Amino acid sequence: MSDLILGIETSCDETAVAVVADGRYILAEAVASQVQLHAPYGGVYPELASRQHMRDIVPLIRRALADSQTDWQQLEAIAVTYGPGLPGALLVGVNVAKGLALATGLPLIGVSHLEGHLYSNWLRPGCVLTPAETQARPVGAGIPGSASGEEPLPEDPAFPHLALIVSGGHTELVHVRGHGAVTVLGSTLDDAAGEAFDKAARLLGLGYPGGPAIEQAARAGDASRLELPVAVTDSPFDFSFSGLKTALARAVASGVYDLADLAAAFQSAVVRALTAGIRRALNAYPAAELHLAGGVSANGALRRAVQDLGVPVRCPPLAYCTDNGAMTAAAGYWARRRGRQSALDLDVVSNLTFPD
Ligand code: KG4
Ligand code: ZN
Numbered sequence: 001m002s003d004l005i006l007g008i009e010t011s012c013d014e015t016a017v018a019v020v021a022d023g024r025y026i027l028a029e030a031v032a033s034q035v036q037l038h039a040p041y042g043g044v045y046p047e048l049a050s051r052q053h054m055r056d057i058v059p060l061i062r063r064a065l066a067d068s069q070t071d072w073q074q075l076e077a078i079a080v081t082y083g084p085g086l087p088g089a090l091l092v093g094v095n096v097a098k099g100l101a102l103a104t105g106l107p108l109i110g111v112s113h114l115e116g117h118l119y120s121n122w123l124r125p126g127c128v129l130t131p132a133e134t135q136a137r138p139v140g141a142g143i144p145g146s147a148s149g150e151e152p153l154p155e156d157p158a159f160p161h162l163a164l165i166v167s168g169g170h171t172e173l174v175h176v177r178g179h180g181a182v183t184v185l186g187s188t189l190d191d192a193a194g195e196a197f198d199k200a201a202r203l204l205g206l207g208y209p210g211g212p213a214i215e216q217a218a219r220a221g222d223a224s225r226l227e228l229p230v231a232v233t234d235s236p237f238d239f240s241f242s243g244l245k246t247a248l249a250r251a252v253a254s255g256v257y258d259l260a261d262l263a264a265a266f267q268s269a270v271v272r273a274l275t276a277g278i279r280r281a282l283n284a285y286p287a288a289e290l291h292l293a294g295g296v297s298a299n300g301a302l303r304r305a306v307q308d309l310g311v312p313v314r315c316p317p318l319a320y321c322t323d324n325g326a327m328t329a330a331a332g333y334w335a336r337r338r339g340r341q342s343a344l345d346l347d348v349v350s351n352l353t354f355p356d
Contacts, residue, residue, distance in 0.1 A: 019065065050088035080096075081093060110355075119327050162290050166193040166295070172184055179338060186237025221260030275302075291315075
Protein backbone atom coordinates (compact mmCIF):
# COMPACT_ATOMS: atom_id res chain seq x y z
CA MET A 1 0.00 0.00 0.00
CA SER A 2 1.29 3.42 -0.76
CA ASP A 3 0.90 6.50 1.36
CA LEU A 4 -1.05 9.26 -0.36
CA ILE A 5 -0.49 12.72 1.11
CA LEU A 6 -2.29 15.93 0.19
CA GLY A 7 0.19 18.82 0.29
CA ILE A 8 -0.92 22.45 0.70
CA GLU A 9 1.47 25.38 0.22
CA THR A 10 0.56 29.07 0.63
CA SER A 11 3.67 30.59 2.23
CA CYS A 12 4.29 33.27 -0.37
CA ASP A 13 2.85 34.05 -3.80
CA GLU A 14 1.94 30.59 -5.07
CA THR A 15 -1.18 28.71 -4.02
CA ALA A 16 -0.11 25.12 -4.62
CA VAL A 17 -1.69 21.75 -3.94
CA ALA A 18 -0.61 18.21 -4.84
CA VAL A 19 -1.38 14.60 -4.13
CA VAL A 20 1.86 12.62 -3.77
CA ALA A 21 2.39 8.89 -3.27
CA ASP A 22 5.20 7.57 -1.04
CA GLY A 23 6.80 11.03 -0.85
CA ARG A 24 8.00 10.64 -4.45
CA TYR A 25 5.31 10.18 -7.11
CA ILE A 26 3.10 13.10 -8.07
CA LEU A 27 -0.41 11.89 -8.81
CA ALA A 28 -1.81 15.35 -9.46
CA GLU A 29 -1.02 18.95 -8.72
CA ALA A 30 -2.67 22.32 -9.11
CA VAL A 31 -0.92 25.68 -8.83
CA ALA A 32 -2.16 29.27 -9.06
CA SER A 33 0.74 31.67 -9.50
CA GLN A 34 0.32 35.25 -8.30
CA VAL A 35 3.26 36.58 -10.29
CA GLN A 36 1.06 38.81 -12.49
CA LEU A 37 -0.77 40.15 -9.44
CA HIS A 38 2.42 41.30 -7.70
CA ALA A 39 4.43 42.32 -10.78
CA PRO A 40 3.33 46.01 -10.67
CA TYR A 41 4.77 46.27 -7.11
CA GLY A 42 8.16 44.73 -7.97
CA GLY A 43 7.75 42.24 -5.10
CA VAL A 44 5.09 40.33 -3.16
CA TYR A 45 2.35 42.54 -1.66
CA PRO A 46 1.42 40.51 1.49
CA GLU A 47 -2.22 41.56 1.88
CA LEU A 48 -3.00 40.87 -1.77
CA ALA A 49 -1.24 37.50 -1.51
CA SER A 50 -3.43 36.35 1.42
CA ARG A 51 -6.63 37.42 -0.32
CA GLN A 52 -5.71 35.65 -3.55
CA HIS A 53 -4.84 32.45 -1.62
CA MET A 54 -8.34 32.65 -0.09
CA ARG A 55 -9.92 32.72 -3.53
CA ASP A 56 -7.80 29.99 -5.07
CA ILE A 57 -7.20 27.38 -2.39
CA VAL A 58 -10.46 25.42 -2.27
CA PRO A 59 -10.93 25.13 -6.06
CA LEU A 60 -7.30 23.96 -6.37
CA ILE A 61 -7.75 21.26 -3.72
CA ARG A 62 -10.90 20.07 -5.48
CA ARG A 63 -9.07 19.94 -8.78
CA ALA A 64 -6.00 18.08 -7.44
CA LEU A 65 -8.18 15.45 -5.77
CA ALA A 66 -10.31 15.02 -8.89
CA ASP A 67 -7.26 14.80 -11.19
CA SER A 68 -5.61 12.23 -8.94
CA GLN A 69 -8.87 10.22 -8.80
CA THR A 70 -8.39 10.17 -5.06
CA ASP A 71 -11.07 10.54 -2.45
CA TRP A 72 -10.61 11.55 1.16
CA GLN A 73 -10.72 7.93 2.41
CA GLN A 74 -7.66 7.01 0.33
CA LEU A 75 -5.50 9.80 1.78
CA GLU A 76 -3.15 9.10 4.70
CA ALA A 77 -2.68 12.68 5.86
CA ILE A 78 -2.84 16.38 5.04
CA ALA A 79 0.51 18.20 5.01
CA VAL A 80 0.61 21.97 5.14
CA THR A 81 3.37 24.59 5.24
CA TYR A 82 3.14 26.48 8.55
CA GLY A 83 6.31 28.56 8.12
CA PRO A 84 8.52 30.29 7.24
CA GLY A 85 6.70 32.80 5.07
CA LEU A 86 4.21 35.66 5.12
CA PRO A 87 2.00 35.17 8.21
CA GLY A 88 -1.25 36.14 6.49
CA ALA A 89 -0.51 33.91 3.52
CA LEU A 90 0.47 30.94 5.72
CA LEU A 91 -2.74 31.34 7.75
CA VAL A 92 -4.87 30.62 4.69
CA GLY A 93 -3.27 27.23 3.98
CA VAL A 94 -3.03 26.25 7.65
CA ASN A 95 -6.65 27.11 8.38
CA VAL A 96 -7.95 25.28 5.33
CA ALA A 97 -5.82 22.24 6.22
CA LYS A 98 -7.10 22.31 9.82
CA GLY A 99 -10.70 22.53 8.64
CA LEU A 100 -10.16 19.58 6.31
CA ALA A 101 -8.42 17.53 9.01
CA LEU A 102 -11.28 18.22 11.40
CA ALA A 103 -13.93 17.31 8.83
CA THR A 104 -12.23 14.15 7.52
CA GLY A 105 -10.44 12.90 10.64
CA LEU A 106 -7.17 12.74 8.67
CA PRO A 107 -3.92 13.52 10.52
CA LEU A 108 -2.56 17.05 10.06
CA ILE A 109 1.18 17.42 9.48
CA GLY A 110 2.70 20.89 9.65
CA VAL A 111 5.88 21.13 7.59
CA SER A 112 8.51 23.79 7.12
CA HIS A 113 8.74 25.46 3.73
CA LEU A 114 12.51 24.89 3.94
CA GLU A 115 12.17 21.14 4.45
CA GLY A 116 9.71 21.28 1.55
CA HIS A 117 12.37 22.76 -0.72
CA LEU A 118 14.81 20.06 0.43
CA TYR A 119 12.32 17.34 -0.52
CA SER A 120 11.86 18.76 -4.02
CA ASN A 121 14.97 16.69 -4.82
CA TRP A 122 13.21 13.50 -3.69
CA LEU A 123 10.31 13.90 -6.13
CA ARG A 124 10.23 11.84 -9.31
CA PRO A 125 8.04 13.97 -11.52
CA GLY A 126 8.68 11.79 -14.58
CA CYS A 127 7.16 8.73 -12.92
CA VAL A 128 3.41 9.08 -13.28
CA LEU A 129 1.32 6.49 -11.49
CA THR A 130 -2.41 6.09 -11.30
CA PRO A 131 -3.87 5.64 -7.81
CA ALA A 132 -4.68 2.00 -8.65
CA GLU A 133 -1.05 1.38 -9.59
CA THR A 134 0.28 2.93 -6.41
CA GLN A 135 -2.16 0.92 -4.30
CA ALA A 136 -1.16 -2.34 -6.00
CA ARG A 137 2.58 -1.75 -6.04
CA PRO A 138 4.51 -3.74 -3.46
CA VAL A 139 7.32 -1.88 -1.74
CA GLY A 140 10.51 -2.17 -3.80
CA ALA A 141 8.73 -2.97 -7.07
CA GLY A 142 9.59 -1.17 -10.30
CA ILE A 143 7.70 1.62 -11.96
CA PRO A 144 4.47 0.43 -13.56
CA GLY A 145 3.98 1.86 -17.02
CA SER A 146 7.72 2.27 -17.66
CA ALA A 147 9.15 0.99 -20.94
CA SER A 148 10.00 -2.47 -19.61
CA GLY A 149 6.99 -2.54 -17.32
CA GLU A 150 9.30 -3.09 -14.37
CA GLU A 151 12.13 -0.62 -14.59
CA PRO A 152 14.01 -0.39 -11.29
CA LEU A 153 13.13 2.64 -9.20
CA PRO A 154 15.64 5.48 -9.38
CA GLU A 155 17.76 5.78 -6.28
CA ASP A 156 16.70 8.06 -3.44
CA PRO A 157 19.29 10.71 -2.52
CA ALA A 158 22.16 9.54 -0.33
CA PHE A 159 23.01 10.83 3.15
CA PRO A 160 24.86 12.80 4.32
CA HIS A 161 24.49 15.57 1.77
CA LEU A 162 24.97 19.27 1.55
CA ALA A 163 22.05 21.39 0.36
CA LEU A 164 21.78 25.01 -0.70
CA ILE A 165 18.26 26.43 -0.50
CA VAL A 166 18.18 29.66 -2.47
CA SER A 167 14.87 31.41 -2.94
CA GLY A 168 13.24 34.82 -2.70
CA GLY A 169 13.12 34.56 1.08
CA HIS A 170 16.03 32.24 1.91
CA THR A 171 19.66 31.45 1.42
CA GLU A 172 20.45 28.51 3.67
CA LEU A 173 23.43 26.21 3.40
CA VAL A 174 22.57 23.03 5.31
CA HIS A 175 24.12 19.68 6.15
CA VAL A 176 21.59 16.84 5.99
CA ARG A 177 22.63 13.69 7.88
CA GLY A 178 19.26 11.97 7.61
CA HIS A 179 15.52 12.69 7.55
CA GLY A 180 14.89 15.34 10.19
CA ALA A 181 18.62 15.63 10.94
CA VAL A 182 19.46 18.97 9.39
CA THR A 183 22.12 21.42 10.58
CA VAL A 184 22.09 24.97 9.22
CA LEU A 185 25.72 25.82 8.45
CA GLY A 186 25.14 29.32 7.18
CA SER A 187 22.63 31.74 5.77
CA THR A 188 22.43 35.25 4.42
CA LEU A 189 23.20 38.17 6.69
CA ASP A 190 20.97 40.51 4.67
CA ASP A 191 19.16 39.90 1.37
CA ALA A 192 18.24 36.39 0.22
CA ALA A 193 19.82 35.40 -3.10
CA GLY A 194 16.47 35.59 -4.93
CA GLU A 195 15.68 38.91 -3.27
CA ALA A 196 19.06 40.20 -4.50
CA PHE A 197 18.12 39.12 -8.05
CA ASP A 198 14.74 40.85 -7.69
CA LYS A 199 16.27 44.10 -6.38
CA ALA A 200 18.99 44.06 -9.04
CA ALA A 201 16.35 43.57 -11.73
CA ARG A 202 14.51 46.61 -10.41
CA LEU A 203 17.73 48.66 -10.57
CA LEU A 204 18.22 47.51 -14.15
CA GLY A 205 14.63 48.27 -15.11
CA LEU A 206 13.89 44.59 -15.76
CA GLY A 207 10.67 42.84 -14.77
CA TYR A 208 9.59 40.84 -11.74
CA PRO A 209 10.52 38.15 -10.76
CA GLY A 210 14.04 39.38 -11.28
CA GLY A 211 15.94 36.08 -11.45
CA PRO A 212 14.65 34.85 -14.79
CA ALA A 213 14.79 38.41 -16.22
CA ILE A 214 18.45 38.82 -15.22
CA GLU A 215 19.37 35.36 -16.48
CA GLN A 216 17.76 36.18 -19.83
CA ALA A 217 19.47 39.60 -20.10
CA ALA A 218 22.84 38.12 -19.04
CA ARG A 219 22.84 35.75 -22.03
CA ALA A 220 23.80 38.62 -24.32
CA GLY A 221 26.31 40.07 -21.84
CA ASP A 222 29.97 39.65 -20.96
CA ALA A 223 30.59 39.26 -17.22
CA SER A 224 34.30 40.00 -17.59
CA ARG A 225 33.68 43.68 -18.51
CA LEU A 226 32.91 44.50 -14.88
CA GLU A 227 33.90 42.64 -11.71
CA LEU A 228 31.36 43.16 -8.94
CA PRO A 229 32.49 42.33 -5.37
CA VAL A 230 31.75 39.14 -3.44
CA ALA A 231 31.34 39.91 0.28
CA VAL A 232 33.63 38.28 2.83
CA THR A 233 31.66 37.26 5.94
CA ASP A 234 32.92 36.30 9.41
CA SER A 235 31.56 32.78 9.06
CA PRO A 236 32.83 30.92 5.98
CA PHE A 237 29.32 29.57 5.32
CA ASP A 238 27.36 32.82 5.53
CA PHE A 239 26.48 35.08 2.60
CA SER A 240 25.86 38.79 2.14
CA PHE A 241 24.43 40.47 -0.94
CA SER A 242 23.70 44.03 0.12
CA GLY A 243 27.18 45.34 -0.83
CA LEU A 244 26.80 43.75 -4.23
CA LYS A 245 23.51 45.54 -4.74
CA THR A 246 25.15 48.88 -3.86
CA ALA A 247 28.06 48.18 -6.22
CA LEU A 248 25.58 47.39 -9.00
CA ALA A 249 23.69 50.63 -8.31
CA ARG A 250 26.97 52.57 -8.68
CA ALA A 251 27.85 50.78 -11.91
CA VAL A 252 24.38 51.55 -13.30
CA ALA A 253 24.69 55.22 -12.29
CA SER A 254 28.11 55.49 -13.96
CA GLY A 255 26.40 55.02 -17.33
CA VAL A 256 29.49 53.16 -18.61
CA TYR A 257 28.11 49.64 -18.92
CA ASP A 258 25.33 48.24 -21.03
CA LEU A 259 22.40 46.35 -19.56
CA ALA A 260 23.46 42.87 -20.66
CA ASP A 261 26.97 43.26 -19.21
CA LEU A 262 25.57 44.58 -15.91
CA ALA A 263 23.17 41.61 -15.69
CA ALA A 264 25.96 39.15 -16.52
CA ALA A 265 28.33 40.70 -13.97
CA PHE A 266 25.68 40.63 -11.25
CA GLN A 267 24.69 37.02 -11.94
CA SER A 268 28.35 35.98 -12.02
CA ALA A 269 29.02 37.63 -8.63
CA VAL A 270 26.02 35.88 -7.00
CA VAL A 271 27.10 32.54 -8.48
CA ARG A 272 30.69 33.07 -7.29
CA ALA A 273 29.51 33.89 -3.77
CA LEU A 274 27.26 30.83 -3.59
CA THR A 275 29.78 28.37 -5.06
CA ALA A 276 32.55 29.67 -2.78
CA GLY A 277 30.38 28.96 0.29
CA ILE A 278 29.47 25.51 -1.04
CA ARG A 279 33.14 24.69 -1.73
CA ARG A 280 34.15 25.65 1.82
CA ALA A 281 31.33 23.53 3.28
CA LEU A 282 32.27 20.54 1.11
CA ASN A 283 35.80 20.78 2.49
CA ALA A 284 34.53 20.86 6.06
CA TYR A 285 31.65 18.34 6.07
CA PRO A 286 31.23 14.83 4.64
CA ALA A 287 28.80 14.91 1.70
CA ALA A 288 27.86 12.17 -0.76
CA GLU A 289 25.86 14.63 -2.86
CA LEU A 290 25.17 18.32 -3.32
CA HIS A 291 21.54 19.41 -3.62
CA LEU A 292 20.31 22.75 -4.93
CA ALA A 293 16.73 23.84 -4.23
CA GLY A 294 14.53 26.94 -4.28
CA GLY A 295 13.68 29.40 -7.03
CA VAL A 296 17.28 30.51 -7.67
CA SER A 297 18.32 26.88 -8.29
CA ALA A 298 16.55 27.29 -11.65
CA ASN A 299 19.46 29.53 -12.66
CA GLY A 300 21.51 27.93 -15.44
CA ALA A 301 24.76 29.72 -14.54
CA LEU A 302 24.53 28.44 -10.95
CA ARG A 303 23.70 24.91 -12.13
CA ARG A 304 26.73 24.91 -14.44
CA ALA A 305 29.06 26.35 -11.80
CA VAL A 306 28.37 23.55 -9.28
CA GLN A 307 29.05 20.75 -11.76
CA ASP A 308 32.81 20.69 -11.14
CA LEU A 309 32.90 20.69 -7.33
CA GLY A 310 33.78 16.97 -7.27
CA VAL A 311 30.48 15.71 -5.91
CA PRO A 312 27.30 14.46 -7.67
CA VAL A 313 24.72 17.25 -7.94
CA ARG A 314 20.93 17.05 -7.77
CA CYS A 315 18.70 19.95 -8.81
CA PRO A 316 14.92 19.71 -9.02
CA PRO A 317 13.33 19.93 -12.48
CA LEU A 318 12.65 23.60 -13.21
CA ALA A 319 8.97 23.47 -12.25
CA TYR A 320 9.89 22.14 -8.78
CA CYS A 321 12.59 24.73 -8.02
CA THR A 322 9.94 27.33 -7.24
CA ASP A 323 7.19 26.79 -4.67
CA ASN A 324 4.92 23.80 -5.27
CA GLY A 325 2.55 21.56 -3.34
CA ALA A 326 4.36 18.32 -4.19
CA MET A 327 7.43 19.23 -2.13
CA THR A 328 5.17 19.99 0.83
CA ALA A 329 3.45 16.62 0.50
CA ALA A 330 6.84 14.87 0.20
CA ALA A 331 8.14 16.61 3.33
CA GLY A 332 4.91 15.61 5.10
CA TYR A 333 5.38 11.97 4.09
CA TRP A 334 8.88 11.76 5.61
CA ALA A 335 7.87 13.73 8.72
CA ARG A 336 4.93 11.37 9.27
CA ARG A 337 7.26 8.37 9.04
CA ARG A 338 9.20 9.92 11.90
CA GLY A 339 5.98 10.26 13.88
CA ARG A 340 5.22 13.93 13.42
CA GLN A 341 1.58 14.91 13.74
CA SER A 342 0.31 18.41 14.41
CA ALA A 343 -2.50 19.32 16.76
CA LEU A 344 -5.49 21.29 15.51
CA ASP A 345 -4.24 24.38 17.36
CA LEU A 346 -1.26 24.53 14.97
CA ASP A 347 -0.24 28.15 14.46
CA VAL A 348 1.91 29.66 11.74
CA VAL A 349 5.59 30.40 12.53
CA SER A 350 6.85 33.03 10.14
CA ASN A 351 10.54 32.47 11.03
CA LEU A 352 10.44 28.66 11.24
CA THR A 353 13.59 26.80 10.16
CA PHE A 354 13.75 23.00 10.47
CA PRO A 355 11.41 21.29 12.98
CA ASP A 356 12.61 17.80 14.07
O1 KG4 B 1 11.33 29.40 -4.15
P1 KG4 B 1 10.62 30.56 -4.71
O2 KG4 B 1 9.57 30.31 -5.78
O3 KG4 B 1 9.85 31.38 -3.63
C1 KG4 B 1 10.32 31.65 -2.38
O4 KG4 B 1 10.18 30.80 -1.48
O5 KG4 B 1 10.88 32.77 -2.26
O6 KG4 B 1 11.74 31.55 -5.26
C2 KG4 B 1 11.45 32.74 -5.96
C3 KG4 B 1 12.76 33.47 -6.22
C4 KG4 B 1 12.57 34.87 -6.81
O7 KG4 B 1 13.36 35.77 -6.05
C5 KG4 B 1 13.12 34.74 -8.23
O8 KG4 B 1 13.71 35.94 -8.73
C6 KG4 B 1 14.13 33.64 -8.09
O9 KG4 B 1 13.56 32.73 -7.17
N1 KG4 B 1 14.39 32.95 -9.37
C7 KG4 B 1 15.56 32.97 -10.02
C8 KG4 B 1 15.37 32.26 -11.24
N2 KG4 B 1 14.08 31.83 -11.28
C9 KG4 B 1 13.49 32.25 -10.11
N3 KG4 B 1 16.74 33.51 -9.68
C10 KG4 B 1 17.76 33.38 -10.56
N4 KG4 B 1 17.65 32.75 -11.76
C11 KG4 B 1 16.48 32.18 -12.14
N5 KG4 B 1 16.39 31.57 -13.31
ZN1 ZN C 1 10.10 28.79 -1.60
